[in-house]
Every structure is written in C-alpha cells, then in structure tokens.
Amino acid sequence: MSEGKGGPGGLRERTRRAVQAEIVATAMRLFLERGFEATTMEQIAGEIGISRRSLFRYFGTKEDIVLGDHAESGRVLQAALEARPADESPWEALRAALKALVESLPYAPDDFLKITSMLHASPSLRGRQLEKRQQWMDLLVPDIARRLGPEADPMTEMRARALVACALACSDVAMETWVRSNGTVDMEQVFDEAVAAVRG
Known part of the structure; x- marks a missing residue:
C-alpha cells in the first residue's frame, strides 16, 4: 500500500x-x-x-x-519536566529538565560552544531566541503550577510563570558565563549559583 x-x-x-x-x-x-x-x-x-x-x-x-528547532527543543524540555517525580520541587524538576535538554542536543562539545557563542554574539539571533523562549514558558508552566498547589488558587499560575521565567533566565546566565569562559567553567555549577542568588 x-x-x-x-x-x-x-x-x-x-x-x-x-x-x-x-x-x-x-x-x-x-x-x-x-x-x-x-x-x-x-x-x-x-x-x-x-x-x-x-x-x-x-x-x-x-x-x-x-532557531528553527527551538520549538522542538521546547517540547523535549516539556517532556523531560513532565517525566520528573510528581513530588519533586519545582526548582529541582526544572534543573533536571534543563540538564536533560542540553544532554539531548546533537552537537559535539566544541561545536556546541561555537554555536552558543554565535547566538550570544548576534543581536538579531538573541532577539529571536527570546521570542521563541516565550513558547517554552507556555509549555512548562502547567507542570510547575501542578507542583505548586491547588489550581483553584488564582495566584498559582502567576507563581509558576515567575519560577519558570527565573529558571530560564538562570539557564541563560549560566550559558553566557560558560561561553565567556570559553567552555572552561562548569555550566551546572554556575546555574546552581545563579538560582541560589535568586532564591536568596
């Protein structure tokens, strides 16, 4: 057939x-x-x-x-987040999902560094990337809202959006720091320190 x-x-x-x-x-x-x-x-x-x-x-x-596959990366991130244990805290779940996304990318470390450097060096790419990241927010917020508490609370979605926005911002900071160090710093450690700064 x-x-x-x-x-x-x-x-x-x-x-x-x-x-x-x-x-x-x-x-x-x-x-x-x-x-x-x-x-x-x-x-x-x-x-x-x-x-x-x-x-x-x-x-x-x-x-x-x-950035054409950015939407697909968002779906990979969403699936990784939803696969995390239901009782895991929002921060831990987001951290694990972001790590899974990075590990899923089909690039050798040197190429990934070059591509990420290119993204950070081009204003037009950065602008479009930020636009597409908004789509990630919409994909991730429902799971984080479920982790925060009853859906009946009208502030739950607001808190979920704030958490997701902060996690993505910390991820961007960690990535930029990694690029500026020419790939020598530990990206996960920088992310954790950025999150600690926000939560402190």
Missing part, C-alpha cells in the same frame, strides 16, 4: 524534512566558518545548489535556520 503524499509519513514530507536538514547543516557550517552576519541567504542557497526563492520556501530568514 502506498503512503499518502501529504501524510506525516508520506514521501513529500520526508523529502521536505531531508531538504530542511541539509539546509540547516550547510548553513551552520557556513555560519561557523564565516560568521553569522557575514553569511548571506544567497551563499547558503548556492552552496546547496538551489535557488534563493527555493530556500525561502523552507526558511524565511537566517535566524529561522539557526
């Missing part, structure tokens, strides 16, 4: 995903070799052997190429 072209497992969808993966791999190589700002969409298209118009059918901007 043949698969439907438009279905999730169809040939058309598999082909599209394969092209997207090739674009991302090629673009990331160019970004790391030449710098994000110095690399153009035309150069990416030329390297792959497709037209600029075809490239824009898959990604509207360079930022989308780098």
Whole structure:
C-alpha cells in the first residue's frame, strides 16, 4: 500500500524534512566558518545548489535556520519536566529538565560552544531566541503550577510563570558565563549559583 503524499509519513514530507536538514547543516557550517552576519541567504542557497526563492520556501530568514528547532527543543524540555517525580520541587524538576535538554542536543562539545557563542554574539539571533523562549514558558508552566498547589488558587499560575521565567533566565546566565569562559567553567555549577542568588 502506498503512503499518502501529504501524510506525516508520506514521501513529500520526508523529502521536505531531508531538504530542511541539509539546509540547516550547510548553513551552520557556513555560519561557523564565516560568521553569522557575514553569511548571506544567497551563499547558503548556492552552496546547496538551489535557488534563493527555493530556500525561502523552507526558511524565511537566517535566524529561522539557526532557531528553527527551538520549538522542538521546547517540547523535549516539556517532556523531560513532565517525566520528573510528581513530588519533586519545582526548582529541582526544572534543573533536571534543563540538564536533560542540553544532554539531548546533537552537537559535539566544541561545536556546541561555537554555536552558543554565535547566538550570544548576534543581536538579531538573541532577539529571536527570546521570542521563541516565550513558547517554552507556555509549555512548562502547567507542570510547575501542578507542583505548586491547588489550581483553584488564582495566584498559582502567576507563581509558576515567575519560577519558570527565573529558571530560564538562570539557564541563560549560566550559558553566557560558560561561553565567556570559553567552555572552561562548569555550566551546572554556575546555574546552581545563579538560582541560589535568586532564591536568596
């Protein structure tokens, strides 16, 4: 039996995903070799052997190429959080989920450092990343709210959003500190110290 072209497992969808993966791999190589700002969409298209118009059918901007899987990372983070023990504190659950996310990323340590450095060095990337992080908030808040207490309390969601926002901010601080140290500091330790500062 043949698969439907438009279905999730169809040939058309598999082909599209394969092209997207090739674009991302090629673009990331160019970004790391030449710098994000110095690399153009035309150069990416030329390297792959497709037209600029075809490239824009898959990604509207360079930022989308780098951050296109950010939504998927949010779902990985959500699943990791929901897998934590129900009686675990919000802070411990968020810490473990964030650690699981980092460990799930398909990058060698050196490449991850280069990619993270690129993210922090580009204002346009940082801005888009912050926009996409808002989606993470919406995914994580329900679990944290359940850990905080009765849903009937109208302030529970507010407290959950505050906790998630602080945890993500501490994660960003830890990542930035790690980048500035050229990967020499312990990212987990910096995260713990940042959380301790917030909670203190």
